[in-house]
Amino acid sequence: MAALILHEYANSGNCYKIRLTAALVGVPLDRREYDILKGETRTPAFLTQINGNGRIPVLQIGEKLLPESNAACFWLAEGSPLIPEDRFDRADMLRWMFFEQYNHEPNIATLRFWLAFVGENALTDAQRASIPARRAGGDAALAVMERHLRGGAGFFVGDRISLADICLYAYTHVAHEGGFDLGAYPAISAWIAAVARTPGYLPITA
Amino acid sequence: MAALILHEYANSGNCYKIRLTAALVGVPLDRREYDILKGETRTPAFLTQINGNGRIPVLQIGEKLLPESNAACFWLAEGSPLIPEDRFDRADMLRWMFFEQYNHEPNIATLRFWLAFVGENALTDAQRASIPARRAGGDAALAVMERHLRGGAGFFVGDRISLADICLYAYTHVAHEGGFDLGAYPAISAWIAAVARTPGYLPITA
Numbered sequence: 001m002a003a004l005i006l007h008e009y010a011n012s013g014n015c016y017k018i019r020l021t022a023a024l025v026g027v028p029l030d031r032r033e034y035d036i037l038k039g040e041t042r043t044p045a046f047l048t049q050i051n052g053n054g055r056i057p058v059l060q061i062g063e064k065l066l067p068e069s070n071a072a073c074f075w076l077a078e079g080s081p082l083i084p085e086d087r088f089d090r091a092d093m094l095r096w097m098f099f100e101q102y103n104h105e106p107n108i109a110t111l112r113f114w115l116a117f118v119g120e121n122a123l124t125d126a127q128r129a130s131i132p133a134r135r136a137g138g139d140a141a142l143a144v145m146e147r148h149l150r151g152g153a154g155f156f157v158g159d160r161i162s163l164a165d166i167c168l169y170a171y172t173h174v175a176h177e178g179g180f181d182l183g184a185y186p187a188i189s190a191w192i193a194a195v196a197r198t199p200g201y202l203p204i205t206a
Numbered sequence: 207m208a209a210l211i212l213h214e215y216a217n218s219g220n221c222y223k224i225r226l227t228a229a230l231v232g233v234p235l236d237r238r239e240y241d242i243l244k245g246e247t248r249t250p251a252f253l254t255q256i257n258g259n260g261r262i263p264v265l266q267i268g269e270k271l272l273p274e275s276n277a278a279c280f281w282l283a284e285g286s287p288l289i290p291e292d293r294f295d296r297a298d299m300l301r302w303m304f305f306e307q308y309n310h311e312p313n314i315a316t317l318r319f320w321l322a323f324v325g326e327n328a329l330t331d332a333q334r335a336s337i338p339a340r341r342a343g344g345d346a347a348l349a350v351m352e353r354h355l356r357g358g359a360g361f362f363v364g365d366r367i368s369l370a371d372i373c374l375y376a377y378t379h380v381a382h383e384g385g386f387d388l389g390a391y392p393a394i395s396a397w398i399a400a401v402a403r404t405p406g407y408l409p410i411t412a
Binding site: 052053061064066067068069070071072074075078087088090091092094095097098099101102103105106126129130133144147148 | 258259267270272273274275276277278280281284293294296297298300301303304305307308309311312332335336339350353354
């Protein structure tokens, strides 16, 4: 396999997803850290050589570059049990991965980043004004997850872990850092514990 | 194949993506229309029977329900040339589909919906306050697309159409309805014309 380099900001749940997927499929990653608080992913060199969208993570596969965390997880997990073989289940896994990027990450990850890393006093007025909508959106996403897990078999797609779980876990298990109270979501809390018991699991701080 | 029903709001680009994918792979869809302006996807019946996330589209496959437009496109296109066979290209296709839902849709589709369907006078203050950021975000997404297409072989992944093109096309080709000037993006304009020449293509109004 070509050498794999993860261009990342280690505290980011989007980067952690990729590290966790790689660990669960047993693939080593080299890691290159960029401080997004210092704008290191918006430099001309980064924009021209790594990602014109100015964002991490980017998974480098030999000479090829793959932005978008969930796409990188998909590449890593191809052929592994983390992607269901059944056609509907595979699409249903992607359904939760798209839900994560649309309904979950912009609310829960953004509030975590603003409150735990940037600091509320350093936010712009527009950012601060959007907090109530992001708080409501994040709780709505958690409520959708809670109802789904209550009616299910332990994981998002069936009874075994898939990329759907890994991608949703990344920011859900640290949602309290964004001010979300996971005590209100018992099925999510049980699922978080189940993901962390997966053989090969590593924490976001690893 | 199980009967396919698309639960939709026909003007939505997210719903159109699914119709276009189905047309290109030659699969018929039954269609059920919901007026999102009248809250028809937030009724108790819709939330319990169709999608607890209160959103269209949902692709119904026999008794199973698949929300998230890009996941539904993936299900429909499995085994067709719309999904590249090469492992990197397949992940790169998903990369653009996640980009679409994260960087493109919340800006370009939202402004189109607000300005062309809801009406600017009917927006809330918070919605109106977010217009400049969405305008800038939409133009940034278009700029990323323009640069990529300029350096490429005509489509987002290589030299043939894939789901990456279909999913990005849906809201890009009507971006002017949200006040975006596609005249500033010549590579995007050429690509829009190329997508519309695909055998089996149907317009958003079909």
